[in-house]
Amino acid sequence: MKIKEVADKLKITQRAIRFYEDKGLIAPSKQDDNQYRIFDEEDIWRLQTIVALRESGMSINDIKTALSDIKANGSSPLRYLLELQRSVMFSKWIEMKQIIETTDQMIETLKNDHELPLDDIYTLAEGSRRLREQREWEDKWGFDQLASVHDQLVQEDSRKYKNYDEALEHIVKLVSSIAGEKGLDIGTGTGNLAGRLSAKGVMMAGVDQSREMLLACQRKFPEMETKLGNFLALPYLDGKFDFVVSSFALHHLTSYQIPLALQEMQRVLKPHGRICIADLMMNENQISSNENDEDYIHLSKLIALFESNGYITKQMRINEMLYVVLAVPIR
DNA sequence: CTTCTCACA
DNA sequence: TGTGAGGA
Incomplete structure (x- = not known):
């Protein structure tokens, strides 16, 4: 196939095709x-995926690594690609949701005051700046590399993962799942928490932002469903789950993102769905005295957030820093 | 019909 | 992240 045919077929310009070649995304042979x-079948397929991913807003560079990953992996590239695409689209969607919200706020303010105070303009600008930052958090911690050693790490790292197993057991106890329920584990990693719930007869789904982690998880718990995603972009439709759990993951969000994460959890939960979270948190006494590199969750703020959203909470302290929080909606 | 390069947003 | 022009 020559370039004009391809361009017509895929509804893109010939220029764009050459451009993608220039960027190293495709390498058609030359007569x-x-x-x-x-262009052979393979080239067409690559181009098709490029335009699809481009349309969902993925950068050229990300597409490049995605394509080479697919080639290296081989196993089920199509499914991986589709999930990748969906997770990108969900991210976009969440972003749009936030933009709509801030716009609504502006409209409200204008309606009441007939002008935007300087403070508001500042916070709005701040908001959209944060909005952009979110996109950069994808592989900030290099979890893809960590996947293979993760399970030893949680047993050995006595500082960060102290009482790891106890915390997971407490979650299992607190959610008191019923066989046949559907549960979601966010930041599932290699599935240590989800696996325990799965053993109780719950249909567990696990979301993680690292593909390597999910592969390890699938090896350990083949019955689990795993998808790429994160707290702010859960790759599920509304109202799918009876409960959401998460362990040692929420602290990766900034305090600004946590309310957004709650909204997103509520979205995928059924009307009376409950939430149970274990993580390192700080209580009042520790807040000023502890200045660590990790942005710790403030226990009181988290509780307040749940309560202002109509939840009753129950908390358990496992050790100095580790808490398990259960949130059940009122009625 | 294709190629490439230079400039431009 | 692409596009348009223009020569070969």
Whole structure:
């Protein structure tokens, strides 16, 4: 196939095709005599995925790594690609939701005051700046690399993962799941928490932002469903789960993102769905005295957030820093 | 019809 | 992240 045919078929310009070649996304062979590009099935497939991913807002560079990952993996590239695409689209969607919200706020303010106070303009600008930052958190911690050693780490790292197993057991106890329920584990990692619930007869789904972690998880718990995603972009439709759990993951969010995460959890939960979270948190006494590199969750703020959203909470302290919080909606 | 490069947003 | 022009 020559370039015009391909361009017509995929509804893109010939220029764009050459541009993608220039960026190293495709490498069609050239005809010997006249140097014309010839596109085979493989090239067309790659181009198709490029335009699809481009449409969902993925950068050229990200597409490049995604494509090479697919090639290296081989196992089920199509499914991986579709999930990747969906998770990107969900991220976009969440972003749009936030933009709509801030816009609504502006409209409200204008309606009441007939002008935007300087403070508001500042916070709005701050908000959209944070909005952009969110996108950069994808592999900030290099969990893809950590996947293979993760399970030893949680047993050995006595500082960060102290009482790891106890915390997971407490979650299992607190959610008191019923066989046949559907549960979601956010930041599931290699599935240590979800696996325990799965053993109780719950249909567990696990979300993580690291593909390597999910692969390890699937090896350990083949019955589990795993998807790429994160707290702010859960790859599920509304009202799918009876409960959401999470362990040692929420602290990766900034305090600004936590309310957004709650909204997102509520979205995928059924009307009376409950939430149970274990993580390192700080109580009042520790807040000023502890200045660590990790942005710790403030226990009181988290409780207040749940309560202002109509939840009754129950908390358990496992050790100095580790808490398990259960939130059940009122009525 | 294709190639490439230069400039431009 | 692409596009348009223009020569070969």
